[in-house]
Amino acid sequence: MEGLIDGVLPDAAELPGLVADLRTARSGISFVYDVIEKLAERYELSDAVMVLDHPELGRQAFRSARRPIGEASAMHLNVLECPEGVHGVPGGVDPVSASVAVELCRIALDLDLYRHDSRHDGLTGLYNRRFFDVMFRRCASQSARYGWSFSVVIFDIDSFKQLNDRFGHMLGDRVLQVVGAEMHHALRSSDVAGRVGGDEFAILLMRADRENVPAFMSRIRAAVEANMEMSVGFSFGIAEAPVESTDPAELYRLADARLMAAKGTKR
Amino acid sequence: MSVPASSEEVRLAPLGDSGDEDESPPFDALELEIRRLPGVVAVGWHRGEAMRACLSVGGFGLSALRSRAVQLARGHLDEPLSVELSDVEGVFAASSVASVRIIDILVAGGEVEVRLGAGHLIGTGRAGTGPEGAALATIRALDDLGIGASIELRIASAVVLPSDLGLAVVVSVVDRHDGSEHRSIAYASSVEESAAKAVIEAYELIGEQSRDQAQSAIR
Structure with a gap:
């Protein structure tokens, strides 16, 4: 896991601490929201949405504090039409940091899905x-x-x-x-x-x-x-x-x- | 500085502290399963008198999605969950098609049965054997998935590959929405699997083109 992240994400040093957080996160979903919170704090955003494209889940949007995306009226732009990245109010996140954060979150979701599938029966959704x-x-x-x-x-x-x-x-x-x-x-x-x-x-x-x-x-x-x-x-x-x-x-x-x-x- | 959640919103992560160390926190596991449902592109949470999940979805059988989400919640939460759906059909929905995977292909008794999965859903289709039958069974399985696939088979034909590789299958399908034709070729360990793969590739190609067109429209 460590090698994978370091190999795939040489720019991970852009966001110190996040890679370590991924290694210790209790779930990929929690990790995604933690990343959004950290970026919001670092860039002094009052609201933030991460949009990412996942090969299995399709396009997904996550809003800070787990708020519904439909209530993102405080955002100055329609996040549902935004490109992949982290979009915030009043400003934004620099593209390199956003890109690294999105990539880490995609990996975190992959790990969640892998863990879920290794424990569940595909037909019934019950434990295997x-x-x-x-x-x-x-x-x-x-x-x-x-x-x-x-x-x-x-x-x-x-x-x-x-x-x-x-x-x-x-x-x-x-x-x-x-x-x-x-x-x-x-x-x-x-x-x-x-x-x-x-x-x-x-x-x-x-x-x-x-x-x-x-x-x-x-x-x-x-x-x-x-x-x-x-x-x-x-x-x-x-x-x-x-x-x-x-x-x-x-x-x-x-x-x-x-x-x-x-x-x-x-x- | 980020704005704290309002009193009606809920910081869910700490609830996971009561979860098992080998398990995702319950809300996280539930959110992952809900996000896996076809068409769901965003999930938000409110805790008022009852826990409420707010899903943004892209026009994939909304009532079925609601009942499926409630059903999933019962596996994780003891309290009732209400589900609010906001339909974002259109640009964003076009990019939210979950990947379709082949679960199984059974050939027996002059018939082929194709089982496909997309997220939590499973779809099954049956038809005769051979490339055409397998392609047709795959399209029926896509219909059975209920993910809004709307394609018709025009041609499915085996193609002899050079050397001793065997047969690939070429398919041509028509998008029922606009009548456009899409072709794909695939090679797998059997003609039936090749046909199924080719149909799925053609179907996903339609999804990609819809996304490209939608993005062009925005620009």
Whole structure:
């Protein structure tokens, strides 16, 4: 990372401290706003907007203090039509500094996107298996240390393979997307949800009663049926920490065994 | 000296201090996901009675964008989020087309299925095999993405390359907006992938030309 920045941006010395900030930033988005604030302070601007073109995000505008761009009436120019750079009131930022700042911000956003994609499933937007496992281990560790309770729920879609074979992968993907969307909708932000296999999902419900899980599954089923106009079934298994275990592998095994048992009763 | 945010505006960064050290602060992660939605070119925040996200967007199915943004917020925030959209369709919107990527191309049973991604969206299209079928499936997948792509296939044809490289695919597509014709050629590991790449390149070429024309109009 250090070599990349130094190699790509020999002029980074124009803005001392920013490269170091990028290395320690908690997120690319935060970094962008920090850069705007620093430039506003250095150039004594009362308002500033950074416009940059990103290969994946397209053109993006960021305004100081995270203000809406639509309220940029204080700006003397229409920032939405400005070239890439940093535009401010009452003045501006010198082109070299603006160019370095924009380039650093583009890299910061690249890093955000890379980090996001390495942790999320592209189809559903839920965590992927690898990052779900990271979060699972962390929850189990905290449960062991502080006695916090949580439930792990594993569920899958009944006869998903037959559904795919009969109606095609396109419809199968749609079902998975609707399930992912409904999980986003139904869960609290403190809960952790992942797609851990083809049609297998897992959730960590913080301090939740297992009695709530059937209602949650009914809600997802209803959403799929309403969106897809077809009937689907789900099977699920639950394990609870810390009462049953605080070992993530054991909790997963318990939940998975109960999922299998639930499927067995349907056959 | 920069002007501090008004009382109605919110300095969001400190909220991230409660986040996990391996995770982006929640508002940052949400803002990134919202900025990834097709057409979104700017995001601002207000904290009044409820948190409000103000999106500047470029005419890509506004109601769908609103519900998608609210849906994304539920994954990050426990409090309700209202979404305000301001349509900036036109010059700026023309430059905001998110890159389209190929997720998968499946060929089976005399049919090709093309899956494309753009930001968070996924689109799928199907048609017969061969260059024409794959190009058609790609255009259907672009339509399915809902990003405002509006092109029709005119020609898709395989071209034999020198030596043993195999086949490239040339496509010609028509922009439904103005009837202009755009051509592209691509080479990949299969004829179907070549056709998909060529269609996407032609589509993105239309976007670039729209941007150039818009910038000329400003000058």
